[in-house]
Amino acid sequence: GTTVVWLRDDLRVADNPALYEAARRGGQTAVLFVFDESSDIRPLGGAARWWMHYSLQSLDAQLREIGGRLILRRGVAVDVVKQLIVETGAKAVLWNRRYGLHERNADSGLKDWSRDNGIDAQSFQANLLFEPWQVQTGQGENYKVFTPFWRACLAQPEPREPVPAPSSLKAVKMAGTEKSDHLDTWALLPTSPDWAGGLRSEWTPGEPGAHRRLTEFFDERLIGYSEGRERPSQESTSRLSPHLRFGEVSPFQIWHAARTSRTVGIDDEIQTFGAEIGWREFCWHLLYHNPRLATESYRREFDAFAWEHDTAEEVRAWCRGRTGYPMVDAGMRQLWETGWMHNRVRMITASFLTKNLLVDWRAGEQWFWDTLVDADAANNPANWQWVAGSGADAAPYFRIFNPVTQSIKFDSAGRYLRRFLPELTGLDDAAIHRPWTDSKRAPDYPEPIVDLAESRQRALAAYAKVKNRG
Numbered sequence: 001g002t003t004v005v006w007l008r009d010d011l012r013v014a015d016n017p018a019l020y021e022a023a024r025r026g027g028q029t030a031v032l033f034v035f036d037e038s039s040d041i042r043p044l045g046g047a048a049r050w051w052m053h054y055s056l057q058s059l060d061a062q063l064r065e066i067g068g069r070l071i072l073r074r075g076v077a078v079d080v081v082k083q084l085i086v087e088t089g090a091k092a093v094l095w096n097r098r099y100g101l102h103e104r105n106a107d108s109g110l111k112d113w114s115r116d117n118g119i120d121a122q123s124f125q126a127n128l129l130f131e132p133w134q135v136q137t138g139q140g141e142n143y144k145v146f147t148p149f150w151r152a153c154l155a156q157p158e159p160r161e162p163v164p165a166p167s168s169l170k171a172v173k174m175a176g177t178e179k180s181d182h183l184d185t186w187a188l189l190p191t192s193p194d195w196a197g198g199l200r201s202e203w204t205p206g207e208p209g210a211h212r213r214l215t216e217f218f219d220e221r222l223i224g225y226s227e228g229r230e231r232p233s234q235e236s237t238s239r240l241s242p243h244l245r246f247g248e249v250s251p252f253q254i255w256h257a258a259r260t261s262r263t264v265g266i267d268d269e270i271q272t273f274g275a276e277i278g279w280r281e282f283c284w285h286l287l288y289h290n291p292r293l294a295t296e297s298y299r300r301e302f303d304a305f306a307w308e309h310d311t312a313e314e315v316r317a318w319c320r321g322r323t324g325y326p327m328v329d330a331g332m333r334q335l336w337e338t339g340w341m342h343n344r345v346r347m348i349t350a351s352f353l354t355k356n357l358l359v360d361w362r363a364g365e366q367w368f369w370d371t372l373v374d375a376d377a378a379n380n381p382a383n384w385q386w387v388a389g390s391g392a393d394a395a396p397y398f399r400i401f402n403p404v405t406q407s408i409k410f411d412s413a414g415r416y417l418r419r420f421l422p423e424l425t426g427l428d429d430a431a432i433h434r435p436w437t438d439s440k441r442a443p444d445y446p447e448p449i450v451d452l453a454e455s456r457q458r459a460l461a462a463y464a465k466v467k468n469r470g
């Protein structure tokens, strides 16, 4: 019989248990991706749409190499899947699990429908090393703090080995005319203005590009990772985040690569890197147990927090990288130009928005959601809440990053700043962190939009009003 494989955040052929199982069963396979902008699932931001276009193109090429092809359709995803099952007379539908509330509801709806219609529906663990319901405290509760969470994960049985890509697939034969949309009709790419030039030169979406990054990282960059990962001017981190977001590489493949690259002297680096993968697992654990992570402060006392409301102008300056604080502005421009921002700078820019500008973290989360190629439904809100102080296991609210001190500490020679702020290239290494001290040499660069000391006091006062309500 025919099997439908419904792909979502798992755009890969290797270590894809649903696809692997379909191939193992033999028979014909219909590999489907649905572009769903009609259900309750959070619609993708602009940068992620750009990524998805190329990722799907690449996936189709990968599938064709093994005799398959990708069927593209648009609509309410579950309805589209049911329709394809009916059309192809499929007897089974397989997918890899996802963890958002609306996503889970859709999937369990399809499971019920399948049962009622005599279709075999099966789901697989593919996108997280540890299922969110498998890791629990001694009291049988979910975790709220990272360190014990990750310790509990590491005490679980070792994650499984990756499964290989199927060696061949038999693509389903469908009667009639064109049964797949043309990708171009989805209009995922920007046209005018075309803001994606910087993204194109930075990234290669798709499984082969993901594996090049993976290999390059483990071969060349893992040594020195713990130190280098704090320096935004260095390319020390893996840059796997968008590939992980779209499932072009799986955490099992990363785990396995880390285990097998255990050469002498890099155990610490592997542990540090492993803990970052652990943070991703933790964010998804949080989202699974708190489906409204992107819309509600985890710590409810923040519901009463006095965010500033009349901030449209400050928010615009922040988005455009024109706050007058070089480390904030360099980060925001890196984000706009390349669709990615260094982790340290994400923390600095988020702290600046939520504390110095006193803007609700949700506004920043939404801008990141729209501009990051790795915009992730769990990692993005969890990290925003972590920085804002409203999250589970959050940094304490009074930890307000000073963007000047951070800049001097992590980019002392100003290499990162100069890369993204051409207006500042005339300043020396001392003045570049405080351009207002030598503004003659940076005539095109804005004055600071807030005073750091004053805005810090204002933030602390606003926090003092809510802190005892928790």
Ligand code: FAD
Residues within 6 Å of the ligand: 229, 237, 238, 239, 240, 241, 242, 244, 245, 276, 277, 278, 279, 280, 281, 283, 341, 342, 343, 344, 346, 347, 350, 368, 372, 374, 375, 376, 377, 379, 380, 381, 383, 384, 387
């Ligand atoms: P590496 O250092 O090579 O880490 C490897 C992988 O570990 C990453 O690809 C990522 O999957 C995971 N990881 C690392 N740090 C974190 C973290 N703090 N939380 C969760 N997972 C982590 N990451 C996203 O993937 N998507 C987002 O939308 C996102 N939004 C963020 C928003 C803010 C305000 C902050 C402070 C952080 C955010 N992060 C997000 C986390 C982190 O900044 C990125 O994962 C990281 O910079 C990606 O670069 P890399 O792949 O080179 O990281």
